[in-house]
Structure formats: structure tokens, C-alpha cells
Amino acid sequence: MSVFAALIARDLRLMRRRPGDVGVVLAFFVMATVLFPLGIGPETNLLARIAAGVLWCAALFAALLSLERLFVTDYDDGALDLLLLAPGPLELAALAKCAAHWIVTGLPLSLLAPILGVSFGLDRTGLVALTCTLLVGTPTLSLIGGLGAALTLGAPRGGALLALLVLPLCVPTLIFGTGAVEAAVLGDGFLTHLAILGAIALLALATTPWAIAAALRQAGE
């Protein structure tokens, strides 16, 4: 467990030294979502209808943008060898990398989304549902994305490959995330959707660390 904490602490410190990396991701999220109201015009009903889908897709793309770097820097500077040689289980280290990624992308994206949701004319229940689903759903994106990042290590143009690998796997999260917001706007409860999102997150938590560790060992050979 101390290795888990040590790796999160190291990665968070590294990101604090380079706030621009996180800033670019958040700026992309804001730009991508704000373009929709500007492009579609002031049709409040239409905007409120598409808000969840646009914000969820933009969050997914923003998370992808930062995932490519998740293991590449460690791979290039030799720190990956030190991770592979750490006496603790590599699965825990893989989970720590994904957790650090979520803290600096998933969490701020989730907190930023309701502010942007206002510009789409989402009502209060819609905004609450949006924030809740993003908070529960973005860890899944970090875990699945971590797997994609580990699998594409060492591949030329890994970024495009990463998107092709990760996007299909994120479809269930996207469907239930946007479904929850629509259900909330229509006045139905969104707890069912939220529970399914939680189940998907737990499934990712129970499987991806092992797959990421295997992919990292393969990359280290």
C-alpha cells in the first residue's frame, strides 16, 4: 500500500510541476463544449436535449488527450523499469497511475461540467445528474484508458491507436451516463443509471489493473 501512495504522490507532484498539461485538457473540454451552443444557436430546447451527450463526449475526448502520456514518459526515461522492479505487485502500481490520472483529469472535468451545463440550459436536476454520473463514470475512463495507454506503449502514433482501442470500450459508460441525465431531466430518477455506471466502474476496477500490469511487463521485455 505504501508503494501505491508513493506512486500517486510522485505523479501528483510531477503534474503540479507542469500545470500546463492539465490546463490544456481542461481548456480543450471548455472549448469543445462551448462550440456547440455557438454553432447551433439559441435553441434552448435542442441544447438542453443534447447537453448530456455533448458534455460526456467532450469529457471522454479530453481524458483521451491526456492518456497518451500516462506511461510513455515512464517508458522513455527508464522509470518504467524501476516500476517493474519494485517489490510490490505491479497491479497496484498500475492502479495508482490510473488513480493519479483521474485526480487531475476526471475529477476537475466532473466539477467543471455543471458550469458548462448552464450554457446548455440544463435545469438543476439535470446538472446534479450530470455531475454525479461524471464522478462515477470518469474513473472507468481512466482505467480503460490506462489499459489502452499500456497496450500502445512503444507503438508509433500510439495516440490514434489508443483512441481506436479505448473509444469502443467506453460506449457503455457513455450510454448510461447520458441516459441518466435524460432520465433526470424527464423527471424519472437517475439512480438506476448511476448504479449501472457504478457497476461498470467496479468491473473495470476488478479487471483492468491486471491487464495493464501484463501489458507493462510485455512492454518492458
Add this chain to the structure above:
Amino acid sequence: MAASSPAVALAIEDLACRRGGRPVFAHVSVNLAGGALLALTGRNGSGKTTLLRALALLTPHQAGTIKWQGHDVAEAPEAWRGQLAWLGHVDGLKGDLTLAENLVAAERLRGAGIPSPSRLDAALGAFDLAALAARPARTLSAGQRRRAALARVVLTAAPLWLLDEPTNALDGPAQAALRAALQRHLGTGGIVVAATHAPLDIAGAQTLELGSLERGMA
């Protein structure tokens, strides 16, 4: 000395590795007792790095066994990794962390906790890095980075050091510091396996020349 003798700490028996479907080396057998240094020599591409990575279980070996104090290391890889200090051909330093932060982070990743200031100072002092401790690693020169990576190895207090070209980019005084650190480590019963082109000038060092397949050494 028989392979089963307790004085033999690291026994490599009939090791063979392939890379990309091609045999890199085969039938490598070496016995090392505490306090021994094994220099791996040979041309570029002869498999020095592959042998080091195979010893660390980073690369799988196709045949043979690696035994540490009589036990096959493949049976308890996590315990084995705890015995190792690794210096790869890249330094393993994070450019945005200071030199001291790099050493502390690496030590914590080994599960060893935060090293005491005196141990940290001793490791930094061994390579004359005290004045650079607060500098971000990306501002250091190649030789300074190599020295920092060597200080990380010293800090681990692991019994077996696996070093890939430790003298790369080192100037004269730094090479002398490396020699002194190696001698201190060997003096306490530690073992060093180093892939190297430059002679390390350690008395009693064993040499294994790779590149000519079907060679072994006892």
C-alpha cells in the same frame, strides 16, 4: 567451488535467451559468491543488456535457472526484486523532480519508506552530488544524471547490483567515485554484475565475454 555450496550467492545455470526469435546467448553458467564482481563484456549486440534484464526477470529466459542463495528466483519474483538495485542504460530520473526528490521517490517505490537524511546525504556524497541535490534533474548534464542514477543504486542497500554501462558519460573523478562505491559494496559482501566496455579496475573481478555462443564460465 560446487554450485550447491552456501558460499555461492548467485548461481546462473545454463541460461539461454532469445530476442525476436533469434538466440542471443546460450549455455551461460556463472557462480558468484558474496563480494564478487562480474564484468560482462562483448561487442555491441552481444547480449550484455539482455543478460542483465534476464537476471532481473524483466526479459524471460528460454532455458536455464537463476538461483539466489540456492533457490530458483522465478519461484518468488517479488522477493527477488527486493534484492536488486537496477541501473539501466537510461537513468530512470524524472526531469521535473529535483535530484533529491528523485532518489526519495525511487526508494519509496521500492517499498523502503522515506530514507533518513543521513543515508540520503551519504548516497549523494558518494558521487559528489550534494551541491546539486535541489536542482531539477532535467537541468543536469548527462554525466551528472548518470551519477545521480548511481547514487540511487547506492541508496537502495540491495545486495545485488545490476549495472548497464555504469561508466557511460562519467568523467575521471566520477569514475573514481564509482570504483570506490563498488569496492565498498563488494567489501560488505555485496555482488555486482556490470555490463561494461571500459575496464572497471576492480581487483579480483571476474569477466564473462558474451557474443561467442556456447561459452560458459565457472
